[in-house]
Amino acid sequence: MSETPLIFALPGNEAMAQQLSAASGWQVGAWQLQRFPDGESKLRYLSQVQGRDVVLVCTLDQPDMRLMPLYLAASVARELGARRIGLVAPYLAYMRQDARFHPGEGITSAHFARLLSSFADWLITVDPHLHRHHSLDEIYSIPSKVVAAAPSIAAWLRLHLPQAVLIGPDEESEQWVAAVAQLAACRHTVLRKVRHGDHEVEVSVPDSANWQGLQPVLLDDIASTARTMVAACNHLHAAGLPPPVCIAVHALFAGDAWQVLQQAGVAQVVSCDTVLHISNQISMAPALAQAMMEMQAVSSRA
Structure with missing residues (x-):
């Protein structure tokens, strides 16, 4: 029987990660995250991620601040041999700009979706702001699951x-x-x-x-x-x-x-x-944990 995924909490997401662990039975992994004086991020995985599925928990309020540590967390896990990278983002940012409202603007929801899709293998979120996009599948190229609040x-x-x-x-x-x-x-x-x-x-x-x-x-x-x-x-x-x-x-x-x-x-x-x-x-943790386990079951069969 394959090992269960390891859950890693980005800063500020520790409580949610613990609740997801309790609801799913998956282990919270150990790592070190630090920020250098010049603002650059550094991380080190202490738990063995080679051959394991990794789930990153990172809600995306204040997304510009959170994105680089998240990107590095996924990229380093992949570099160290993680099998799959899942992202649990209870709040999904950059959904508001789903059209070009003024000349010179871009549809940033699609650009943000392409970025997340480039380093994660699947995505779970809660009630994203879907207006002109009718589903996440229109802009995300990875499997996604929306949990209803x-x-x-x-x-x-x-x-x-x-x-x-x-x-x-x-x-x-x-x-x-x-x-x-x-x-x-x-x-x-x-x-x-x-x-x-x-x-x-x-x-x-x-x-x-x-x-x-x-x-x-x-x-x-x-x-x-x-x-x-x-x-x-x-x-x-x-x-x-x-x-x-x-x-x-x-x-x-x-x-x-x-x-x-x-x-x-x-x-x-x-x-x-x-x-x-x-x-x-x-609490959205029980519903998110259920979605997480369902997504893991599907991805394991793929």
């Missing part, structure tokens, strides 16, 4: 907020919010969103007359500037509804977003643990 969010809602009404931030979110609502056995609606700029968002709230006695829960896939959630909170407050619970899959909270959202009169902010943040309460 909806079941994990719904399980959290059933346990903590059984009397919730789920609210999506815009019409594009309706299908996703509806899926969570169905799994959580609760009602849902969506808001209409008009964006006037990077930091200006206007949101209109549907008729809320039948929401009395229910806890409003705002759902969004990515909380970046948080302006969408803030605008929605203001409208819910104006409609006489109680402070909402805000749930995000990917808690990026760029700049002052976290502070601004805290000041918007929210009851609570909860996120999945795809990006390390104080709001993390919903």
Whole structure:
């Protein structure tokens, strides 16, 4: 029987790697990672990777900072004889620029996909921002698996907020919010969103007359500037509804977003643990571990 893969955590991903190890039974490998004073990265594998499958765990918020250590981790493992390199990236960056919006721009989602595909043999992520790309297969040349956050969010809602009404931030979110609502056995609606700029968002709230006695829960896939959630909170407050619970899959909270959202009169902010943040309460590790083992089984037969 072949040995199980070794899991290696890039900096900041240690907790997720330990949870994946516990859920899969795969061992967390030992290595040394350091940064020289001039900013260059150096790594040394202490666990034997020759002939083994290696799984790198690296969520890709702040991707420009994380990419070089990740690239070196994969390349050195390959140089030392690793059989396959898998990448578990709970948050997958560079999905927003999926079209050429202005002259002189590039479709950077495709370029980033080509780069990751050049050093990994497979990829697992959680709810990537798919808009004009309908699947990762359109831009990634390696096998990929998307783990849905909806079941994990719904399980959290059933346990903590059984009397919730789920609210999506815009019409594009309706299908996703509806899926969570169905799994959580609760009602849902969506808001209409008009964006006037990077930091200006206007949101209109549907008729809320039948929401009395229910806890409003705002759902969004990515909380970046948080302006969408803030605008929605203001409208819910104006409609006489109680402070909402805000749930995000990917808690990026760029700049002052976290502070601004805290000041918007929210009851609570909860996120999945795809990006390390104080709001993390919903664990994606069990679902990621299951996907990881399924991907390993398929790649081992190939």
